[in-house]
Amino acid sequence: MGNCWTKVFSSDQEDYAEVQNVDSKNVHLIGSMEKWEAKLLEATRDGKIVIANFSASWSRPCKSMTPAYCELADKYTSMVFLAIDVDELAELSKSWDIKATPTFVFFKDGRQVDKLVGADKSDLQQKITAMDESHLFYASSLT
Template identity: 60%
Template sequence: MVTKANLLSYRLLIADIASHTKDDDSDQHVEFASGNVTLITTKESWEQKLEEARKDGKIVLANFSAVWCGPCKVIAPYYCEMSEKYTSIMFLLVDVDELTDFSTSWDIKATPTFFFLKDGQEIDKLVGANKPELEKKLVAIADSAPPQNKQQSLV
């Protein structure tokens, strides 16, 4: 039996869910590429960054993301924060809607998808906005990376 109290509780629950959905949705601007994150806009810029990483001996972490994706919005600030913490890793961002064919060539089935690359080859992958798992993988890779030279020798 539906009572007025139950109906009111149900309406309040719906209103609460709706308000949280609105707060978490696209009404708020999220910065996807700040800190040390490089936004990849062309296949050529992707190749340039991979070559730069090869020369510098850096691991690449590529985030295939979309601006409309809720989980992508949630993890974007964290990804940018991690880019400042783990400077021995090159952080890249690929918008799957801007580079559709390129993203398809990476067999992206869900966003966000993170690829860890060494010398342009995949060494690890994470699908989803799982902060603890992403940091676990970052720590493991950062710990295994050789120390970086702060400056190139001029000799």
């Protein structure tokens, strides 16, 4: 079983401590641009939808969303769930125009198809359910 992690950095930005640990086998912590690119490429190759959670370890709304995000990841195993700390990967966050946390960005075929800003568990659930249903409909129409 994997873990859903939120990390906090020390003053030298190298050592970090675990802040929150929620069981989840389908949330991947993205700690580098290389890992981001690899996960996005892998998901695109496998025809999977990606949900990227851009969050900050110091943000209460982000912390409140972590358990719900992990539960959704465990429920929707056909999708790939990523966790990105905006402070750790500022370059990536800036490239996707992340201006508030949490921000959830949805990708299909390597392209952004939707975005949700804020800590609304119900909205996140609805968007993920809709993405899953449209993806299943599309996949079944191909056969």
